Amino acid sequence: MPQYDAAFQGSRGAFSEVASWELLGTNAQLLPCPRLEEVFEAVLSRTALYGVVPVENTLAGSVLLGVDLLIQHNLHVIGETVCRIEHALIGAPGVHLKDVRQVMSHPVALAQCELFFQSHPEIQAVPEYDTAGAVEKVIKENRKDCAAIAGSRVAEIFGGVVLEDKIQDHAENYTRFLLVSPEKREVDDSVRNKTTLVVKLANNPGSLFHSLRPFAERGIDLTKIESRPIKGSPFEYLFYVDLVSEPGRHSVVAEALGELKKISASVRLLGSYPMRPTKA
């Protein structure tokens, strides 16, 4: 049996840890990995049963590394969850906002708090590896002129103080995470309504249009489409696609996929799963 229930990217306290709890329950044994590649390695080497992979953020768009790693590795998508992302400014105990001159965090988190930096021109944004790791750093080093941006719960984990809460530019900020497994999971047809696939289109004009026809004709909605370049084949692409159908109508999706296979260069089904978070 794998030693861990799931591997996630980031330090303890990262948003990916919250996503893992939502997917697997708060008793799950979790392996924090510095790099997202290591999440895939942990699952493939059976160190962890599952991997938790961010694929899109509603402000920044697709998490391209997540999409690329899903394309490269032969893992199955068996569930998803969506986490609300709220950023807090966190410092070591005794630090005051007026003394802060540097704020560290993941570049995406820094970019999502642009208005905060505009209203504090005395503060410099410093990119760091991940949000929770930045908090750990400022608190361990007991910096008086430096704070970090992360979810407010990270303050408790490392004994820090929230200097200002909800400093992100947009209140509506969500990240979507997929749960991946080396094994396919047969999901009850009555609950699976989301499907993820990777398509290589035939190389002719209109091929994208024609490949969408099988879904459009059946009222199956595309909720995400992302083209990724094929390395070594300039200006050729793979398309990552998410579909939503009505629960209990998976046979209609299967029919559409059958049609798509006939007219594309290749189709790989990554998984069909319930849209709502699943408890394993």
Place this chain on the structure above:
Amino acid sequence: MPQYDAAFQGSRGAFSEVASWELLGTNAQLLPCPRLEEVFEAVLSRTALYGVVPVENTLAGSVLLGVDLLIQHNLHVIGETVCRIEHALIGAPGVHLKDVRQVMSHPVALAQCELFFQSHPEIQAVPEYDTAGAVEKVIKENRKDCAAIAGSRVAEIFGGVVLEDKIQDHAENYTRFLLVSPEKREVDDSVRNKTTLVVKLANNPGSLFHSLRPFAERGIDLTKIESRPIKGSPFEYLFYVDLVSEPGRHSVVAEALGELKKISASVRLLGSYPMRPTKA
């Protein structure tokens, strides 16, 4: 008259500078800007006549910041060029590869030379602001244990030495740049064959499929489609689209755009221009 012919992102010697020369000739007066946002500001403030904007790389995919800034600003696309990207390892004079322990460059350049780092486990990759700027730094500081990755011509500019040439993983590595202007340029119908637009789809299933129909039915090829999130509207997207038609058949594109406007929430035409590099 603007002081500069064009603004580009990066230091002297950056690939964007080469793209600017290809678009405007080597006599063009160019303004190097540290950040891509400043390229847009230079054009909008009439400090530079044109801006040069990277939009995609054949290994890394879309340059999302470039696409987002094109969406945000009301500038017109009047030309494009495609530059071959080859990376060299550059050091200060007298530096030997065997002594190098750190290599600095733009994160995308570092990622494109992964095999080099795998075969040199003693060397640490260090992210920097831009490729040419990293070279300038290692040479100015006369570092003996540090080198930088950039185009080989950057070595000459700063008096450095090429320690190893063509170290990128894939020989086929191109970046596409657009030339943007505050004014629309009326291009001769016989040469313009590429069109860039931004579409907000109607909010119903199959809307992407239906919005591609006007082009598919006329044999107009989509060469790029990129969905970008709308900030504040979670899981809603704008689509950036590039089309290619036959030269002299722009009226057919105009007809398709007219149809698209009827069935989408909004359509903005960024420009129609010749696919080949243009000399201004």
